[in-house]
Amino acid sequence: MTKWAALELGAVFATVDATATHERVFPGFGVPVHLLALALSLCWGLAFYSTDLYDVRAIGNFRRFASRLPLSLSLAAVMALAVAALLPSGWLSEGPVWVSLVLALAVVLPMRAAGYLFVRRQPLGERVLILGAGPLADRLMEEIARQRAPAYRVLGVVDDTAILDADPASPARRLGATDDLSALLRYWRPDRIVVTLTSRRGRLPLLPLLEACVRGIAVEDGVDVYERLTGKLAIETLTPSSLIFCKDFRKSRGQVAAARIVSVLGSALGLVLSAPLLALVSLAIVLDSPGPVFFFHERVGAFGTRFRLIKFRTMHAATRRRSEWVRDNGDRITRVGKWLRKFRLDELPQFLNVLRGDMNLVGPRPHPLTNFELFSRKIPYYSLRSAVRPGITGWAQVRYGYANDLTEETEKMRYDLYYIKHTSVWFDIRILFETVRTVVLGRGASGVSRGEGPTTMRARSKVA
Numbered sequence: 179m180t181k182w183a184a185l186e187l188g189a190v191f192a193t194v195d196a197t198a199t200h201e202r203v204f205p206g207f208g209v210p211v212h213l214l215a216l217a218l219s220l221c222w223g224l225a226f227y228s229t230d231l232y233d234v235r236a237i238g239n240f241r242r243f244a245s246r247l248p249l250s251l252s253l254a255a256v257m258a259l260a261v262a263a264l265l266p267s268g269w270l271s272e273g274p275v276w277v278s279l280v281l282a283l284a285v286v287l288p289m290r291a292a293g294y295l296f297v298r299r300q301p302l303g304e305r306v307l308i309l310g311a312g313p314l315a316d317r318l319m320e321e322i323a324r325q326r327a328p329a330y331r332v333l334g335v336v337d338d339t340a341i342l343d344a345d346p347a348s349p350a351r352r353l354g355a356t357d358d359l360s361a362l363l364r365y366w367r368p369d370r371i372v373v374t375l376t377s378r379r380g381r382l383p384l385l386p387l388l389e390a391c392v393r394g395i396a397v398e399d400g401v402d403v404y405e406r407l408t409g410k411l412a413i414e415t416l417t418p419s420s421l422i423f424c425k426d427f428r429k430s431r432g433q434v435a436a437a438r439i440v441s442v443l444g445s446a447l448g449l450v451l452s453a454p455l456l457a458l459v460s461l462a463i464v465l466d467s468p469g470p471v472f473f474f475h476e477r478v479g480a481f482g483t484r485f486r487l488i489k490f491r492t493m494h495a496a497t498r499r500r501s502e503w504v505r506d507n508g509d510r511i512t513r514v515g516k517w518l519r520k521f522r523l524d525e526l527p528q529f530l531n532v533l534r535g536d537m538n539l540v541g542p543r544p545h546p547l548t549n550f551e552l553f554s555r556k557i558p559y560y561s562l563r564s565a566v567r568p569g570i571t572g573w574a575q576v577r578y579g580y581a582n583d584l585t586e587e588t589e590k591m592r593y594d595l596y597y598i599k600h601t602s603v604w605f606d607i608r609i610l611f612e613t614v615r616t617v618v619l620g621r622g623a624s625g626v627s628r629g630e631g632p633t634t635m636r637a638r639s640k641v642a
Contacts, residue, residue: 363390565598
């Protein structure tokens, strides 16, 4: 969808810029017309991105695109009007903003309709042959099957000892043994071979794979394909040596400093801009239910240090000992708390934690102190989370949401490891944009804040 977004934004910018230059839509002497057209185009793009309109998996047809368009246009209008308000008087009035939105809509609608027609007529995806059966192969096929617009179409699995589904229609069917790979490649003509052999010593058919490369067939490691498709790491396939010798896990001091600078500046700006909202939320909490406005909880930060996390209170005090899972605490969430959780507004006070140095804007969510020992024993490579500062939001939060048990925490760990491996300022900015999209759409935020109450159960505590 990156190319699609770039093409649309380019068309929007060209249309607004050409119209503004020719018709003098932007009044005033010496006004940088091109920069203003760029600003309005970016408002359009951010609005579309925030509402998933650049995600073909979420918006699979023109009807769904049209149903979400009013929300996107409203967001674009609000951002464009904010730009107009921030500019010097006379540089940009409300009239050009509405003209620009109408022009952009007139350009985008036919482009998007043609785009959906083009996508519908495209092949189902690259023909993929999987070499090697096992947990990684199973996970990979599950992820490919889950894609709404799959980039790959699995032909089957080549393995010597695999016991696979005998159904000819199943993508997991066994095509043959590794010794027959050359003949199988001639018969099935795959576009890509994904190697998922659990043990490769003495089993990897080197010559047929080399011949496949020469013939233009892509040959990839299953771990890399899984990571690219899912945005997470396959923990089961990782070894300590693969992590130690992976250069992506080594971050320079400059990268760490840049992330910290962005976090401090962003949190300071966030506190200033959200000050009226913080006051309104505090008043709503006081009026809605008895108890303090804020909730403090001991969390584990970078290098295992402890700190007190601050959030808006969203629950009544517990009257009896209970676990901290959503299913056992839904009745404790206040009326205001439900809305705060839905739109993640209960996290806003954590800007103070960032300014104090406990957290960054982006990073793995800090876990309660009571969970640290349990998760360290049960989740592979869990200690790596402590190598970076925790964050208000993170890759696991925008891609997975809340966890309800140890299995789900392990799944979130896959995303956290991916973030730690690929962390950068640009990745942080992307996560912040996706967080805004999550807040705007009010999704994936139904969890119960961990430890909120007088009691905590070590083995069953849930993590924010």
